[in-house]
Amino acid sequence: MRIDVLTLFPEAFRGPLDVSIVKRAREDGLLDLHIYDIREHATDRHRTVDDYPFGGGQGMVMRVDVLDRALEFVRGQAPERGLVVYLTPAGERLNDRIVRELAAEPRLILVCGRYEGVDERFVEHFVDREISIGDYVLTGGELPAMVLIDAVTRHIPGALGDAASPQEESFADGLLEHPQYTRPAEYKGWSVPEVLLSGHHAKIAAWRRQQRLERTRRRRPDLLEGKDDPA
Numbered sequence: 001m002r003i004d005v006l007t008l009f010p011e012a013f014r015g016p017l018d019v020s021i022v023k024r025a026r027e028d029g030l031l032d033l034h035i036y037d038i039r040e041h042a043t044d045r046h047r048t049v050d051d052y053p054f055g056g057g058q059g060m061v062m063r064v065d066v067l068d069r070a071l072e073f074v075r076g077q078a079p080e081r082g083l084v085v086y087l088t089p090a091g092e093r094l095n096d097r098i099v100r101e102l103a104a105e106p107r108l109i110l111v112c113g114r115y116e117g118v119d120e121r122f123v124e125h126f127v128d129r130e131i132s133i134g135d136y137v138l139t140g141g142e143l144p145a146m147v148l149i150d151a152v153t154r155h156i157p158g159a160l161g162d163a164a165s166p167q168e169e170s171f172a173d174g175l176l177e178h179p180q181y182t183r184p185a186e187y188k189g190w191s192v193p194e195v196l197l198s199g200h201h202a203k204i205a206a207w208r209r210q211q212r213l214e215r216t217r218r219r220r221p222d223l224l225e226g227k228d229d230p231a
């Protein structure tokens with residue numbers, strides 16, 4: 001899978017994507033990640049990428065002409081057209097379903113805004129999906145883009161290694177994940193649920209399912225809406 005990123009701050013991407021699972025996915029050629037600087041496509045002497053908003057208001061808006069040129073350049077770097085995703089608080093709330101949809105794409109082109117955002121004509125004519133990672137405003141789309149890259153990479157076949165698979169986790173069955181325990185079996189008088197030490201796999205699976213249900217009912221009843229009560 002190829003992911004291209006358009007940003008004013010390429011340096012923001014150094015670090016989180018250079019470690020562990022995402023790093024290995026890149027080294028193994030499972031994820032082909034490229035970061036591009038939007039400012040390279042500003043044409044004036046001052047390399048301007050933003051301007052004052054028509055109609056007034058505070059802050060600056062990123063120019064559609066600069067973004068169009070940057071996107072056209074990036075598009076030309078690979079044969080697949082790519083799905084253009086703009087990170088914005090006004091987007092669809094990211095969830096497991098959307099992550100899986102995006103992970104199925106051969107190529108994503110993520111657009112990270114700054115200031116007050118981008119000219120709406122860019123969104124209207126060039127963006128395929130607007131995505132939000134939560135109901136809060138950040139200084140830029142870079143962190144949301146890194147969240148998206150991390151979440152999507154987990155679904156690239158082979159990225160989690162042969163053992164684990166994204167099926168067995170939170171949200172995969174629409175529920176929150178069950179609690180996890182490991183050694184020591186006893187710590188400061190705190191013990192591990194007996195069933196997990198029993199080696200009885202059917203009982204363990206049942207206990208974990210019950211835990212997922214109870215946790216979800218207690219913490220995230222919204223995830224259960226519209227579902228008949230799962231047995």
Ligand SMILES: NC(=O)c1ccc(N[C@@H]2CC[C@@H](O)C2)nc1
Pocket residue numbers: 087088089112113114115116117118131132133134135136137138139140141144
């Ligand atoms: N919740 C989110 O996913 C999110 C995304 C982007 C963002 N901020 C950028 C800065 C200017 C505009 O492009 C939007 N804040 C929050």
